[in-house]
Amino acid sequence: GNSVTQMEGPVTLSEEAFLTINCTYTATGYPSLFWYVQYPGEGLQLLLKATKADDKGSNKGFEATYRKETTSFHLEKGSVQVSDSAVYFCALSAPRGGFKTIFGAGTRLFVKA
Amino acid sequence: GAGVSQSPSNKVTEKGKDVELRCDPISGHTALYWYRQSLGQGLEFLIYFQGNSAPDKSGLPSDRFSAERTGGSVSTLTIQRTQQEDSAVYLCASRPNDRNSPLHFGNGTRLTVT
Numbered sequence: 399g400n401s402v403t404q405m406e407g408p409v410t411l412s413e414e415a416f417l418t419i420n421c422t423y424t425a426t427g428y429p430s431l432f433w434y435v436q437y438p439g440e441g442l443q444l445l446l447k448a449t450k451a452d453d454k455g456s457n458k459g460f461e462a463t464y465r466k467e468t469t470s471f472h473l474e475k476g477s478v479q480v481s482d483s484a485v486y487f488c489a490l491s492a493p494r495g496g497f498k499t500i501f502g503a504g505t506r507l508f509v510k511a
Numbered sequence: 512g513a514g515v516s517q518s519p520s521n522k523v524t525e526k527g528k529d530v531e532l533r534c535d536p537i538s539g540h541t542a543l544y545w546y547r548q549s550l551g552q553g554l555e556f557l558i559y560f561q562g563n564s565a566p567d568k569s570g571l572p573s574d575r576f577s578a579e580r581t582g583g584s585v586s587t588l589t590i591q592r593t594q595q596e597d598s599a600v601y602l603c604a605s606r607p608n609d610r611n612s613p614l615h616f617g618n619g620t621r622l623t624v625t
Contacts, residue, residue, distance in 0.1 A: 430611045442554075442602070444613035487554065489614075496561050497610040499544065503553035 400425045404488045404502035411478055412510050419473040419505045421462075421488035429492035431455075431464055431471040434501075436485045445473075445486070483509045513537055515617035517603050523623045524593055532588040532620045536605030543580055544606075544614065545588050549599045557601075560586065562608065593624045 405420040423429065433445040433455070446455030448464035448471065455462050460475045471488060488502040516535040524530050536543050545557040556570035560580045571577070575593075580586040590597055600621050604614035 432613055434613075441618045442604075442614075442616040447611070447613060449611045491610050493610075496559075496564065496567065497542075498556075498559050498561075498567060499604075499606075499614055500556070501546075501554040 400429070400490060400492045400494055400498075400500050402488050402490055402500055402502035404486075404505055406503070407485075407506040408508055409505060410508045410510065413480055414477045415509075417473070417475040417478045417482075417507070419486055419488075419507070421471045421473065421502060423469050423471065423488075423490050425469075425490055425492040425494070427493035428466075429490040431462070432489040432491070432499075433460070433462055433471070433473050434487040434489060436487070436504075438484065442487070478507070478509045480509045480511050483507055515603055515605050515615050517601075517617035517620050519620060520618065521621045521623075523625060526595060526624055527592055529589065529591045530593055530622065532590075532601050532603075532622070534586045534588070534603030534605075534617060536584065536586070536603070537615055538584075539607065540605035540615070541583070541608040542606040543586050544604045545578055545586070546602045546604065547599045548602055548619070554602070557588070590622075593622075595624045598622055598624045 401424045430449045432447045435445040446457040448455040451466035453464045541562045543560040547555040559567040575591045578588045600619040602619045604616045
């Protein structure tokens with residue numbers, strides 16, 4: 399079945415460090431891929447998405463590229479800020495199962511000043 | 512303006528009681544999901560409604576859990592004979608009938624079973 403695997407956290411970085419959170423997926427067909435973010439005390443919200451191979455989603459300085467050959471959608475940011483501290487979820491929506499959205503386990507990021 | 516609305520925002524109940532959690536999705540959204548998030552954990556899929564299709568109930572953890580969606584809009588998640596392990600935040604999300612659209616989440620219902 400469809401699944402999403404993302405790196406375990408927590409990830410702790412100093413401000414201005416480079417961030418990578420790995421995400422790989424298993425899916426039949428051509429899924430759409432998403433990153434969601436949950437800031438402390440807030441609800442889940444979309445961070446970025448990509449809907450076909452080689453697309454790059456970007457928002458708030460974060461980027462992720464849909465790599466079909468490696469079935470990956472890694473999240474990157476060149477210089478993190480304390481305000482980026484949150485839990486990040488990778489997710490997919492695929493044809494099998496009627497485009498049900500499947501989430502990874504989430505990765506908690508702590509950024510220190 | 513409407514985002515996804517969930518009620519109540521908090522619910523404290525005694526073990527063995529039944530509870531009902533309500534979700535009002537965004538108008539026109541055909542897909543509706545329920546997830547559960549335990550403290551410090553990820554999102555556990557519970558059930559998925561898509562239009563008039565039979566719901567995907569594959570994530571419901573036991574037969575104490577059930578959900579319905581009336582008129583393609585409001586959904587109610589019912590937990591019978593609650594147990595302490597049911598304590599969690601229950602999240603509802605909705606999406607238009609477009610696989611490329613993201614989910615819109617409500618703020619959740621925090622359920623505490625004492």
